[in-house]
Amino acid sequence: MVRLKHRYLLVNILYPDPKTTNVRIATETADQNAPYSLQFRQPSSQQLNIKILLRIIRDGVAELFGDYGSGKVAGTLQIKYFSPATSTAIIRVSRDHYRLVWAALGFCTFLPKPAEEEAIRRARISIKRAQRAVKGSATSAIETGAVAGATEDDEDVSMINGIEDHDEVEDE
Structure with a gap:
């Protein structure tokens, strides 16, 4: 009997402030009462759903690892849970190829708007x-x-396009 082994990846989607580029500036400009872990967290758009997130991951794997990566991940990649309110997802992928998905998630820098x-x-x-x-x-x-x-008296279609027949011009 063959046993399928999978890994589950917990993904938190973070939305950093585009004006800040490093952690030190982010902690200085953010609200001092809010914990650092909450500064980048916010609810996801209602337009972001499981299908779009799955497409983002598949496209990322294909971009990084080509057809090889897409083929290895395609059969076992599943999103088991996604909550737009908490921007959290649980992704299931085969144990042998979970690092391909992990790498693709690391390189994901934007969420497309459908x-x-x-x-x-x-x-x-x-x-x-x-x-x-x-x-x-x-x-x-x-x-x-x-x-x-x-x-109305034009009979030749070529006359419509502005092409003149020089033989006809000489005959007249």
Whole structure:
């Protein structure tokens, strides 16, 4: 019988102040009543969910270790717990490859903002309206025979694009 062995990584997402670059400055400028461990902790955005966090980790492993790392981690990488209120996650990964995930988490410096479905839906509606308008104007132009740059007596399509046939000019 084969026993699968896993490791669990506890991840705390920290949000350091972008103005401060080192620990000493952070402790001087922060509230003196707040403990140091709370200075970088804050709730995560509600937009950050398990799917996005999992994608961040997979992309990080792929960036650092390529296809080899992605393949080794893909089968066992799971997020067992994530709380946006505490910015805490528990990640399960195989014992043999937990260091790949650990390294990818160490190099993660930002959290992407996902596109909102409302904006996507609105963009899709606008695109469909524009396509209908273009399609409607193109069919009406074709039906009337009016094509941009062409007159009613033009028979040759190449004349529309401004290409002149020198033989016809000499014949006239």
